[in-house]
Amino acid sequence: MTLAQQRRRLAAAMEQRGLWPARAPWIRQAAEELPRHLFAPERLWYWDGHAYVPADRGSEPDRWAALVYPGPDDATITQISSGVPGSSLSCEAVVADMLDSLLLEPGHRVLELGTGSGRNAALAARRAGPGNVTTIEADEELAATARQTLEAAGIDVTAVCGDGAAGRPDGAPYDRVIATYAVDQVPWAWIAQTRPGGRIVLPWGRLGHVALTVAEDSRSASGWMQGLAQFMPARGIAAGRRWQQVRGNGLSTRERPFTRDLSPLATNVHLQFALRVALPEVQITTGADQDGMNAWLHDGDSSWAAISALGGGKSVADEGGPRRLADELEDAWDRWQAAGEPDLYDFAMTVEPHQQYVWCQTPENPWWNTDTPNRLQVGTNPTSS
Known part of the structure; x- marks a missing residue:
């Protein structure tokens, strides 16, 4: 199948499964205006059953197209580091779901942690407006490539290389913060750099994503799990033992x-x-x-x-x-x-300066806290x- 055919196939699957958020039609429009292939490198990667192997656009255009536009729940691997995925174009369904959870409005100042290809930042900028999105990437090469891609697409986003865990205090306070990599514990800097009433969406523990609202006194942030989200961990986190x-x-x-x-x-x-x-x-x-x-x-x-x-x-x-x-x-x-048998949506998280915990249904029913690794x-x- 050609690139155009693969793109139409993914769009049809998103439509058939009702994965475009009804309350945020801007997400679908932005995704159509900024298609995945504009942010995909010439070399992609796939698992052949034994190892990750490359697929180059020039020599395998059909395979490359299929990797750029997989199923709604499948990511596109854009970088391999030490034999494991280091970066990806996130699966379309989760991108839409997390942006929906962000409750983004025009004029909001946004901080994104984990630039990757730059597409998520570009989508957010379509809603927030020119100059309102700052994105941080730890990998210098990825940051430079994303900056070039965003400029070529005419998207006004500030893309910098740095430590996502530290945020970017120079631009604080932000109205919205979104992470595109999983954390086991939420960096307090993300809370401190978000205004009271601001919203933070992040993948937690590599399985679900949570939306936190910063308290009016800025001394805590709490919120409910929003759905499944399997993201790569922060850079520098070693792969676990088998x-x-x-x-x-x-x-x-x-x-x-x-x-x-x-x-x-x-x-x-x-x-x-x-x-x-x-x-x-x-x-x-x-x-x-x-x-x-x-x-x-x-x-x-x-x-x-x-x-x-x-x-x-x-x-x-x-x-x-x-x-x-x-x-x-x-x-x-x-x-x-x-x-x-509570749903994952019955779980929530509270983050404070010196502790954070996940609770079920009420804060008086904690299931996990920072005394235990995750x-x-x-x-x-x-x-x-």
């Missing part, structure tokens, strides 16, 4: 029957999010085979568990290390069920954990 690395060559030290149906662990995003909050340092992956659903857990340190389907609805849990991760999984799952990821197989 399940095989944590297990090593050690044999199972504990084995027991596991009677719970694992299917919801792979399909229920609300359960996934609740487990992500309740077990912040545990990584969980799932995969199905002819015997049923399997799961692999590890804490990034020395404890691991493998829950293996045996067929006939039976499973067995093998574990190693000091923690009993299969038990912890069931305890957290039970807590979610006892709470009435690294849980939900995947589809043990080699990608």
Whole structure:
């Protein structure tokens, strides 16, 4: 398919699934005026089952076009660093959802953290107006390329290279702040540089995105989870250890029957999010085979568990290390069920200068705070954990 055909296919999928925000029609118009391919480099990357390999526009135009315009929930990988994605054109559905959550109005002064290709900043500028968007990128090469792309598109955005965690105090206070990379803890600078009543939208913990409103006294910010958003972490955050690395060559030290149906662990995003909050340092992956659903857990340190389907609805849990991760999984799952199986939209976050916490339904029901590290990821197989 040609570039134009791929573009029409993605637009049709967004329309069919109702992914363009009804309350913010400007987002769809801006996305049509600033199409993805204008911000895509000549070389893109895709996973061939073993590694990320390049696809160049000049030699593989059809593949390149398909990568620029994938499905609504798929990102376009624009940079590979040390064998893993370093930057991307975010999936169209999440771009639209996060901009909708920002509640952006004309004249708002916007700070974006994570320029990447520059497209998200360009879309925001279409709404906020010329000169009202500042975007920060840690990678000097990406920042320079985005600046050139924005200028070529006639978009008046201030694009600078710097540390996104520090924000940009020279331009504060901002009406809106948006991050395009995931954080486990929200930098206080983002709160401090946003005006009272201002809004901050960010991917939290690589699984959901949250919209925070700064309190009138500027001493805190709180807000609800808005939806799913799987973004890359801040630059400099090392990739976590894999399940095989944590297990090593050690044999199972504990084995027991596991009677719970694992299917919801792979399909229920609300359960996934609740487990992500309740077990912040545990990584969980799932995969199905002819015997049923399997799961692999590890804490990034020395404890691991493998829950293996045996067929006939039976499973067995093998574990190693000091923690009993299969038990912890069931305890957290039970807590979610006892709470009435809350949606991810029932969770919210509060950020204060010296602490931040995620709570469910009311602030008096905290599920996570900064006393505990935050690294849980939900995947589809043990080699990608």
